[in-house]
Amino acid sequence: MREWSFLTNHARVLVCIAHDPGVRLRDIAATLDITERSVFGIVTDLITAGYVTKEKDGRRNRYQIQGHLPLPGAVGRERSIGEVLEILVDSSTPTKDHPARMLSRENPGRRQDQRAHLKRDG
Numbered sequence: 001m002r003e004w005s006f007l008t009n010h011a012r013v014l015v016c017i018a019h020d021p022g023v024r025l026r027d028i029a030a031t032l033d034i035t036e037r038s039v040f041g042i043v044t045d046l047i048t049a050g051y052v053t054k055e056k057d058g059r060r061n062r063y064q065i066q067g068h069l070p071l072p073g074a075v076g077r078e079r080s081i082g083e084v085l086e087i088l089v090d091s092s093t094p095t096k097d098h099p100a101r102m103l104s105r106e107n108p109g110r111r112q113d114q115r116a117h118l119k120r121d122g
Contacts, residue, residue: 009032009034009038009042010042010045010046011084011088013028013032013039013046014046014052014065014081014085015088016031016032017052017063017065018065018085021062021063021064022061022062024060025039025040026039028043043063050066050069051065051066051069052064052065052066065082065085066081067080067081067082067083067085068080068082069081071084
């Protein structure tokens with residue numbers, strides 16, 4: 001069976017940035033098992049579309065996700081990028097096999113609160 005991912009590389013890169021806004025492109029590439037050049041192109045796409053902003057912090061870049069923006073495309077417009085990223089949050093450590101598990105929970109009860117919120121809202 002051919003290997004595939006439910007999430008696009010754009011979504012996977014967003015999860016990496018959400019986990020660590022100061023992450024280096026080479027670290028994203030290594031985590032997601034894609035080329036650094038691909039990551040650069042994806043981050044450029046996300047910045048151009050307005051979903052991510054970039055600031056210099058010394059010799060490094062810091063990224064900020066504009067979580068209030070709607071998902072691109074007609075199907076997901078009722079949800080924001082921030083809402084989707086919160087759904088992808090998991091306390092597991094990042095791995096190449098599970099790139100969606102790259103956000104650490106600060107509040108252990110947060111996942112249950114999110115599920116309750118999702119049931120209430122729809």
